[in-house]
Amino acid sequence: MTKNKIPEILLVGLPNSGKSTLINALTKSKTSIIGSTPNTTRDKVTKTLTHENKKIINISDLPGFLENPEMSNINYQKNIDKFMSDADKIFFVIDVKTNDISGLDSIFKLLSKSNSMKNVITIFNKCEDFDTNNLDKRFYKYIGESYYFVSAYHKLGLENLLSYLESLSVAQLKSEEFVTSLTIIGRPNAGKSTLFNSLLNNERSTVSDVPGTTRDKITEELNINDRNYSIIDTAGVPRKKQKDQIDRYSSQLAVSSLENAHIALVVVDSTEGVSFEDKRILKASIEENVTPLLILNKWDKLNTEQRDALNSSVKKDLKQHKWISLIRISALSKKNITLISKQLDLIEQQLATRISTSELNTHFRSLWTKNPPHPFRGKRAKLKYVTQYSTFPPEFAFTLSGRIPKNYEAFIENYIRDMFKMNTISFRIKINA
The missing domain is CATH 3.40.50.300 (P-loop containing nucleotide triphosphate hydrolases)
Known part of the structure; x- marks a missing residue:
């Protein structure tokens, strides 16, 4: 058994x-x-x-x-x-x-x-x-x-x-324990399977220097910080469209793994930097309300000048999503890998945050009075009420008398991040107008 x-x-x-x-x-x-x-x-x-x-x-x-x-x-x-x-x-x-x-x-x-x-x-x-x-x-x-x-x-x-x-x-066993789901995703040969094996502390996934070694979606149980996780290793997601039908399907499976994940460990090869495809994976993760944790792998292969250049480049790339956590590691040598478990603990705490309806309405009625949205098509929207209807990730519903501009939605998001300390996670805001 x-x-x-x-x-x-x-x-x-x-x-x-x-x-x-x-x-x-x-x-x-x-x-x-x-x-x-x-x-x-x-x-x-x-x-x-x-x-x-x-x-x-x-x-x-x-x-x-x-x-x-x-x-x-x-x-x-x-x-x-x-x-x-x-x-x-x-x-x-x-x-x-x-x-x-x-x-x-x-x-x-x-x-x-x-x-x-x-x-x-x-x-x-x-x-x-x-x-x-x-x-x-x-x-x-x-x-x-x-x-x-x-x-x-x-x-x-x-x-x-x-x-x-x-x-x-x-x-079927009835388990009351909630298990956070992690998925490891990134381009081919970024070190995803090496990270998967390092976290599990065994050679569960096949690794090699050949890009595309992993094809299957591999799921295992992981215990760190006295917490249980479900962790998935996926095939690489290349920028160019694969000619091989099997590799193409493997990439589709990798991206689809985001649908059932809470946190995405987006692994980037530091020697190559953050590519267009890495940005696309980050965007897909955020759109699925999955919290991305950006892992700059093979950090030990860079000299000081290269590290400074990559840090500057990443800061520019994440300008619109400054809240995304960033960790620099070497999965092969396991250097700094303990930082991942610490960050996962912080992210989980924020994903589990529950704010009472009364507290939300107190804060946002005051905000609406001090900094109301600009009129949309000649009509200024009034706030009826706001509520949080779920966690993992937190999801908020705003019921309004009319529509609001996109920049005010971004303003609401930033306010929630600052006021309720949700500054490392993805969450959803639903506007009912």
């Missing part, structure tokens, strides 16, 4: 055996990136499957196993024994049409070594036009506790597999 008490099913197999297609078909979502080329998946990717009876189970997709792994697979294959020992059951996914017996034997040896096949369920995939009576006799030894014939792509034979998964699932 995994540490969060949800059973875990682990999918293992050769590259292009259909593991990612299978997990997507079972969870009815694009959990894993799929493609016609082998080794599209490069890290462990986990999705929680929820049945109609609300019972849940985790299904984890692993990269295809290689006898002679590429650089991007070496780190994953170092951890494969741990992944298998942590899992409750293992799905050994086999393409019924494969001729790579040597590769299957290598996986079989790993499985036999770790648990003697007692927790292995063999999934024969791509069986849409296959007579099960013609199964290659060499495959018989790979059959574990039980086996299934399916076609993940055509969604054939999944009913029995889903019934089996349901039998292993558990009732």
Whole structure:
């Protein structure tokens, strides 16, 4: 049983055996990136499957196993024994049409070594036009506790597999603890995965000098400051449009990770400075009301003159958003990485701020009297009332008798930042006129 008490099913197999297609078909979502080329998946990717009876189970997709792994697979294959020992059951996914017996034997040896096949369920995939009576006799030894014939792509034979998964699932745990969600985002090779691993204090994400090594969206639990976080490592978001469809989809997943995040760790390669794409990521984060924390990584590679130039450039770039926090670190050497946890603590405190309706109205009625908005199209708006309707992030609703100019909305935002000490976070102001 995994540490969060949800059973875990682990999918293992050769590259292009259909593991990612299978997990997507079972969870009815694009959990894993799929493609016609082998080794599209490069890290462990986990999705929680929820049945109609609300019972849940985790299904984890692993990269295809290689006898002679590429650089991007070496780190994953170092951890494969741990992944298998942590899992409750293992799905050994086999393409019924494969001729790579040597590769299957290598996986079989790993499985036999770790648990003697007692927790292995063999999934024969791509069986849409296959007579099960013609199964290659060499495959018989790979059959574990039980086996299934399916076609993940055509969604054939999944009913029995889903019934089996349901039998292993558990009732969803009711947790009263609120968990802050972090996402690490930035351009390729900025050091996102290195930062992810440094924060977790283990080599969870595959890292290399090759831009675009990370493709999958990887989620883990992080505990710092005696607080629990959900942290996501994402693929790089390049400026130029990728020709490769898989890389393009990976970038879309990275940007979409902002939708469910509270705080975005926007990682910038200090040796390259803040680019147009970095500014676009910051803008997208603010528009989603996700608080950005700008991380200038590889700071140790700059000399004094270069640091002064970058500081001056960043100050100019953030002129409209001076409230954005900035931290200079080296993720590889972990220098200054503790500053991130301190800043996260401050940001969380501000995200949790709740201001009473009476206090808000007292402040803003006084403000409206002393510094009323300019008339909009000949009519000056009056304040009816203001209220805060949520936290994480804080959201405020102003009910007015008419519209107000954009610059007065900015004035209200700055007033809230100064008066209520929300000077490091994103928050939403909704104008009802």
